[in-house]
Amino acid sequence: MRYPKLRELKEAIRALIKGPYTSSYPFKPHTPYERFRGRPYFHEEDCIGCGACTQVCPTGAVEYKDQTHDGVTKRILTVHWDVCIFCGQCQANCLTDKGIVLSQEFAFATTEKREELTQVIEKEVALCECCREPIVPVDQYRWVCQRLGPLVFSNASLLLYYLRTLKLSLQNMIFSSSKSGLLRQDRIRILCPRCRRDAVLKS
Ligand code: SF4
Numbered sequence: 738m739r740y741p742k743l744r745e746l747k748e749a750i751r752a753l754i755k756g757p758y759t760s761s762y763p764f765k766p767h768t769p770y771e772r773f774r775g776r777p778y779f780h781e782e783d784c785i786g787c788g789a790c791t792q793v794c795p796t797g798a799v800e801y802k803d804q805t806h807d808g809v810t811k812r813i814l815t816v817h818w819d820v821c822i823f824c825g826q827c828q829a830n831c832l833t834d835k836g837i838v839l840s841q842e843f844a845f846a847t848t849e850k851r852e853e854l855t856q857v858i859e860k861e862v863a864l865c866e867c868c869r870e871p872i873v874p875v876d877q878y879r880w881v882c883q884r885l886g887p888l889v890f891s892n893a894s895l896l897l898y899y900l901r902t903l904k905l906s907l908q909n910m911i912f913s914s915s916k917s918g919l920l921r922q923d924r925i926r927i928l929c930p931r932c933r934r935d936a937v938l939k940s
């Protein structure tokens with residue numbers, strides 16, 4: 738007859754005293770451990786729409802699209818819970834640390850369609866004042882300005898955006914008529930990197 742090892746004996750005695758490790762869920766509510774990774778949620782007020790989470794998600798559960806309606810461009814960010822594997826990479830790589838956060842929700846059984854297992858948020862996007870291509874979400878500009886502090890003066894687009902938030906510059910600049918018509922003064926506009934390069938080279 739083989740005798741149990743001491744370690745196993747110790748575990749058995751401990752289990753007898755402390756009770757079982759398993760929970761009685763679903764008969765009783767279950768509270769997950771503090772670091773449990775459950776369903777991720779966007780926190781709209783903390784998300785700046787940068788899209789970093791979409792680049793690190795291994796399953797493509799987070800995605801964004803830039804859509805324009807009536808001259809206003811918005812970035813639509815979506816998290817698809819049906820393909821999420823709860824790895825936590827989106828939260829770990831979020832620029833603000835709080836834009837997307839994994840909750841402790843773990844019970845996903847549902848009769849909803851897969852397409853409805855999503856959370857969608859929208860962010861207004863700043864447009865290039867020359868070619869009108871989307872640059873970055875307005876919230877991202879604001880966040881970068883706050884992080885840079887006085888260094889914001891090193892970038893014309895950021896500086897102009899910052900001055901507008903302080904109401905020290907025109908809120909709505911007239912768009913340049915065409916890209917070929919870029920002039921020296923166009924350098925003092927909010928421009929995408931390509932138009933800024935052209936404006937600098939032509940001035
Ligand atoms: S937890 Fe992982 S799989 Fe789910 S959305 Fe975040 S990065 Fe993607």
Ligand code: SF4
Nearest residue numbers: 784785788790831836
């Ligand atoms: S702020 Fe965070 S949650 Fe929002 S798009 Fe960027 S990485 Fe994703």
